[in-house]
Amino acid sequence: MIEKFSERYAALLILAALLFNPPIMSIFNSTELFIGVPILYLYLFCAWALIIGLNAYLAAKLSAARDSITTPNQSADSHD
């Protein structure tokens, strides 16, 4: 159960490194405005928020997984 998180965090790390750096970042590297906001500025904060959100999601899953390990009796019913 816990071992799986190595792969999840590795995947998230790769995703974050891709989103935060050229060349993906350079796709949005323009001085134009989109809905009144510079495109790159908008993109970076959206990508950033996405990564933070996914990280928070993993943290929640992790603490659930840890709880199920520390209280195995209760978890037997609710987990496979």
Next chain:
Amino acid sequence: MLNAGFIIIASFGYIGLLFAIAYYGDKRADSGRGIINNPYIYSLSIAVYATSWTFYGSVGRAAAGGLIFITIYLGPTLMFVAWWFLLQKILRISKANGITSIADFIASRYGKSTVIGGLVTLIAVVGITPYISLQLKALSTSLTVLLEYPAIVMPSAEIGQPVVSFTAFLVAMAMAVFAILFGTRHLDPSEHHEGVVAAIAFESIVKLIAFVAVGIFVTFGLYDGFGDLFMKASANPDIKKLFAISPSSDYTQWVTLTILSMMAILCLPRQFHITIVENVGTHHLSKAVWMFPLYLLLINIFVLPIAVAGLLQFPSGSVDPDTFVLTLPMSTQNEGLALLAFIGGLSAATGMVIISAIALSTMICNEVLMPALLRMSWLRLNERGDLTSLVLNLRRFSCVFIMLLSYGYFVFIGESYTLVTIGLLSFAAAAQFAPVIIGGIFWKGATAKGAFAGLVLGFAVWIYTLLLPSFALSGWLPESFITEGPFGIALLKPYEFLGLSGLDNLSNSLFWSMVLNIGAYIGVSLSSEQSAIERIQAAIFVDAAEKYSGTAGRSNLWQGSAAVDDLRDLLYRFVGPYRTELAFKDHARRRGLELKELMAVDAEFVGVAERLLAGAIGSASARVLVASVVKGDIVSLDEVLQILDETSEVIEHSHRLEQKSHELEVASDNLRQANEQLKELDRLKDDFLSTISHELRTPLTSIRSFGEILFDKPDIEPSQRRQFLGVIISESERLTRLINQILDLAKMEAGSMDWEMSEVDAGEAIREALAAMSSLISDKSINLELMLPENLPHVYADRDRLIQVVINLLSNAVKFSNGPEPTLNITAEADGDALLVRVADNGPGIPDGVGEIIFEKFQQVGDPLTNKPKGTGLGLPISRQIVEHFGGKIWFEKAARGADFRFTLPFTHTVQVAE
């Protein structure tokens, strides 16, 4: 309202509030109700990363280079996504080993080496001092600007008014006092300063609120939201340029800065201190890894809007963008907001200064001063009484030393540089720790010599390519040092080191320092040997997985014992009687020892003492001190390792022997059982033979006697002769049958019977058996009641043997059917998954108490002495063997009259299911 007096009172009022919060936090901790044991306070305290550099400098950076400032915050986000692989492991190692600082961590990994610890401390102090003075500079600049209110005037190159310089000095000293009061209150082996952490978390809230307030005011007060602001800015091509970054040069810098800030969040001494050392619950980390990046995101949303608005509001360029956060509220006479912005900047600066001072003073004291003092034998430190106060005073002295050093740097060099440049200088210095940390926790082969070489080379390149040029820019060195290289050697130009051009000076420095740092680290590690203690520490750090959590992840190298009193004296002097006794009692209780009766303690106990001491004064010093009280020989580490190797071999050997002997035991057990079985079989065989010979002799005797009579009396009457010959024939038949049956039975028991198994229609087999017996049945005029339904499911059996079973039962029944109105009742019906066949008669029946005996060989009902046997005594045993081979069962039911034999045969389909 915004006059000098009020501003200074507000500033010191705020600092007073910090003292109050820290005092409250410590009080709560002392009473066991700490307020920092939750992930929110922990995350906020990590936000000490956002210094005045973030608060003022990000806007300045954005005004000059656009969005590139954001890399300083994306890097930490990446590192916190990677926490599962790095931070988590570092935290676990640090908690298990009582690590007190980043220098202690690195020194511990490389064999508790005082040299490495000292080197790391040196790099940290040289690298971080400019960063602290940067905070003082930000403070003095912001104060100078604010004091000019309502005019907006930039400070001149020299230190402006004496009141500003004096205020900066006062704030520096106030921070030193704060660090001394709350950071060196007592020697805590866990190195937790709850009051300080609480104050830092509070400061993080203040700076976030202040910055966001200015951002909202600028975006929605001065302009009509983001759209309006950016639309107006788009009209100016110079400002519009900031919305994107220039691909030609900035992409390199983008990646460089991202990597640099990733390493910084890991390696800056204050970040290590607050994230690792001050952590009070390892599980808080998994929440902080997203809360802290969220904090960074929130504090950065308004950086670009403020920068753009500042450029629009002050188009002349007379206002330094580093001060926009302050000057924008000032320019619109928004006094309250200007003061809030100033307080926010103050909180950003003080937070960083406090934690850096505590982290650096701990390092200076534990890694440099204590080991040095302990080596000076003429000081006779070992014989002095309470040393707690000495250690604390050394730390206090270190705090003041660092603040004075930073203030000095600020006064002499600080004015020539922008905020960002100094910050990056420190980042690059801290980054030199990254290879030895990351390598140290994943690569067991890394040696102390390799780490030393890597650190020295990396640090040297950093000095040459970043620090010396910054001196040159400040006028301490000739400008030609940068433009032409030292002594005019172009190859050695610091910003284009070894002729590498095309990179910005930071990327250039980072590239060369990392190449040489990592190169030397790996190269020297591969070509040098680890000492024993290095090998052990390397194993502890690299294998710090779950199995090393708890007590296992600690090095326990002490051999021999120490007197309790010696150990106690030593600890009293450094950590005080209270904590010493607490730790001793705790350990004694855990191991079931009686502390009062203990005279000398063993290696494990000494290990506990060493760790307690390490928490107070660092692992390197602790080792030296404990060695001085451990009696007899501390077996040298190499010897310990050798003993370990030998012991493990012996253990392996004895383990194998044990296994062999166990195998032998099992084998002899099996043999004994087999022997018992053989004996039993032998006895059975003897019984069988004696019974069989008896059974064979009876018909033989009878044949022989009648034969003799016929032989002796040739004139015997024909009718009588005929009768005698009839007896001889029937006895011979009986003998033949007997021998056939014995053979059958023997085959069946030996398992060598040839079974011709197939699907059999049991009803048809029964009819065939009846047909074979029909003459006998009609001879005795037996009334036959047959109930045999058509279409019974098939059974899996040998057809001939099945007929044999039915015939056996029928002939038994016929034999005993000698009463009046003899009746034979034969039924076959499905009974669950099996076919139930019943053969019943109304003869004399089976006497009570006979039971299963009739199914044994040569057992016949009736008294064998008086009654002439009517069968061979083998029919039922053979029937049982056959039926059981088919997977069925044979038995007899107690009946009111007559015998009632039944057997079952499983249907074909159930057999298949069972298989």
